[in-house]
Amino acid sequence: xxxSNAFAGxxxxxxxxxxxxxxxxxxxxxxxxxxxxxxxxxxxxxxRIEDTDRARSTEPAIAAILDGMTWLNLNWDGEVVxxxxxxxxxxxxxxxxxxxxxxxxxxxxxxxxTALREEQRAAKQPMRYDGHWRDRSDRPNDVPYVIRxxxxxxxxxTLHDKVQGAVTVNxxxxxxxxxxxxxxxPTYMLxxxxxxxxxxxxHVIRGDDHLNNAFRQLALxxxxxxxxxxxAHIPLIHGSDGAKLSKRHGALGVDAYRDxxxxxxxxxxxxxxxxxxxxxxxxxxxxxxxxxxxxxAGVGRSPSRFDIKKLENLxxxxxxxxxxxxxxxxxxxxxxAALGRELTADDQALLQRTMPELKKRASNLNExxxxxLFYLRSRPIPMDEGAAKLLxxxxxxxxxxxxxxxxxxxxxxxxxxxxxARDMATSEGAKLGQIAQPLRAAVTGSAxxxxxxEVLEVLGRQEVLGRIDDVLAG
RNA sequence: GGCCCCUUCGUCUAGCGGUUAGGACGUCGCCCUUUCACGGCGAAAGCACGGGUUCGAUUCCCGUAGGGGUCACCA
Numbered sequence: 001x002x003x004s005n006a007f008a009g010x011x012x013x014x015x016x017x018x019x020x021x022x023x024x025x026x027x028x029x030x031x032x033x034x035x036x037x038x039x040x041x042x043x044x045x046x047x048r049i050e051d052t053d054r055a056r057s058t059e060p061a062i063a064a065i066l067d068g069m070t071w072l073n074l075n076w077d078g079e080v081v082x083x084x085x086x087x088x089x090x091x092x093x094x095x096x097x098x099x100x101x102x103x104x105x106x107x108x109x110x111x112x113x114t115a116l117r118e119e120q121r122a123a124k125q126p127m128r129y130d131g132h133w134r135d136r137s138d139r140p141n142d143v144p145y146v147i148r149x150x151x152x153x154x155x156x157x158t159l160h161d162k163v164q165g166a167v168t169v170n171x172x173x174x175x176x177x178x179x180x181x182x183x184x185x186p187t188y189m190l191x192x193x194x195x196x197x198x199x200x201x202x203h204v205i206r207g208d209d210h211l212n213n214a215f216r217q218l219a220l221x222x223x224x225x226x227x228x229x230x231x232a233h234i235p236l237i238h239g240s241d242g243a244k245l246s247k248r249h250g251a252l253g254v255d256a257y258r259d260x261x262x263x264x265x266x267x268x269x270x271x272x273x274x275x276x277x278x279x280x281x282x283x284x285x286x287x288x289x290x291x292x293x294x295x296x297a298g299v300g301r302s303p304s305r306f307d308i309k310k311l312e313n314l315x316x317x318x319x320x321x322x323x324x325x326x327x328x329x330x331x332x333x334x335x336x337a338a339l340g341r342e343l344t345a346d347d348q349a350l351l352q353r354t355m356p357e358l359k360k361r362a363s364n365l366n367e368x369x370x371x372x373l374f375y376l377r378s379r380p381i382p383m384d385e386g387a388a389k390l391l392x393x394x395x396x397x398x399x400x401x402x403x404x405x406x407x408x409x410x411x412x413x414x415x416x417x418x419x420x421a422r423d424m425a426t427s428e429g430a431k432l433g434q435i436a437q438p439l440r441a442a443v444t445g446s447a448x449x450x451x452x453x454e455v456l457e458v459l460g461r462q463e464v465l466g467r468i469d470d471v472l473a474g
Numbered sequence: 475g476g477c478c479c480c481u482u483c484g485u486c487u488a489g490c491g492g493u494u495a496g497g498a499c500g501u502c503g504c505c506c507u508u509u510c511a512c513g514g515c516g517a518a519a520g521c522a523c524g525g526g527u528u529c530g531a532u533u534c535c536c537g538u539a540g541g542g543g544u545c546a547c548c549a
Contacts, residue, residue, distance in 0.1 A: 110547075127546095209543055238542075242542075279488095313499055
């Protein structure tokens with residue numbers, strides 16, 4: 001029975017992170033691929049928390065994983081499985097293996113193992129357990145032991161991986177790894193195999209840092225005489241320097257992409273999807289399209305580098321496509337923090353109304369919030385460097401003359417106001433920009449803003465005249 | 475170091491024996507324009523190297539180089 005055979009039954013995938021840190025971007029992509037594959041085939045996608053390492057697993061990490069999955073809208077089927085809760089079952093399988101002669105007790109102490117590794121390192125030999133207790137019948141009393149798998153020593157194993165293709169490893173490369181620790185708790189290797197089997201997982205899609213583990217797990221599965229899942233080891237995401245993504249690359253939790261970088265989940269998803277996978281020339285891919293198109297055969301075998309620029313560009317695209325009310329809500333907290341006050345319902349409405357123009361000018365929520373502030377500020381508004389320059393170099397008396405024309409203006413629509421400015425430019429023999437730029441600076445406190453006359457209309461006559469007065473007074 | 479994997483523009487990728495090697499991000503230029511964006515148009519930029527196989531290799535095979543992953547009573 002080869003794992004490369006076409007799969008006929010119901011697809012079951014899982015994402016199985018260990019809660020020893022945040023949900024990072026690589027894990028998120030693994031989760032996404034598992035999710036897409038399951039949904040594409042109308043199967044199930046499960047979430048399993050691999051918390052067998054009691055010392056390193058933490059509650060905050062678990063919360064961060066669930067939070068990240070939820071934010072990315074990667075909904076899982078059924079209850080979350082906590083691996084540690086299944087320790088009894090894992091031990092049971094280990095002892096079953098012991099009874100069937102596929103495993104044995106090893107009484108080697110940590111010191112002995114360290115010494116063995118030192119020896120092997122010195123002799124430039126591969127560092128592997130030597131199987132000292134593999135075939136011995138003597139049993140020291142009152143000495144702690146671990147249970148090791150009696151792994152095959154001859155021949156080779158070929159894994160038919162859906163992404164990596166046929167990969168063959170000699171059994172001499174594998175040693176008798178530990179199944180059950182001396183304290184009776186299971187190792188990762190045992191727990192994964194037992195849980196995947198018990199959960200009915202049909203396709204194991206994970207990072208290719210697990211490729212070597214697959215051979216050990218296969219040995220275990222065969223000793224158990226269980227059905228082998230289909231494997232797909234996807235390449236890791238690397239930093240811009242080509243090495244595995246880590247802290248020094250700014251490998252952050254997905255919460256940082258949401259909170260600190262102000263990205264939209266659909267942008268992160270689209271970016272992650274295109275990392276290592278492609279569908280012709282398509283770049284902007286909806287979730288529905290992705291679900292319809294995704295297949296493991298399309299996953300490349302080479303690692304890809306994380307490119308924040310492309311992610312930001314994609315985010316800009318999704319920002320422009322996003323609902324205005326949603327965006328207004330998303331930047332509320334950021335705007336409130338910058339303003340030092342809560343936003344009112346009127347503020348919210350104003351943000352939503354101005355959003356179509358604001359969102360064209362931002363590539364993330366931070367920029368979007370910052371660009372909206374001038375609408376919300378109370379007088380006198382601060383002038384940034386660019387605005388100060390514009391005002392300093394404006395023609396003398398310009399603002400006074402603009403103010404006079406605006407003060408006499410009845411129709412406060414953008415179109416009418418633009419006409420006022422154009423008339424003034426004509427009569428003064430100036431270019432529109434010479435008038436518009438200083439005016440923009442006075443009214444927005446910046447050299448850049450959405451269309452000036454729309455801004456004037458939104459701000460209203462009183463506020464505009466007031467802001468001009470503030471500058472004239474200052 | 476052993477084993478395993480990878481190698482198309484700077485980056486993500488399309489390509490699955492014959493193409494002017496396509497798209498996207500980024501970069502540069504132009505257009506639009508009251509600014510910044512958005513949008514539109516255009517440019518520079520790539521098959522790591524060496525052998526084969528073949529009428530013909532980016533594509534198939536073998537080396538070399540480079541990169542990566544992994545070698546725990548961690549997962």
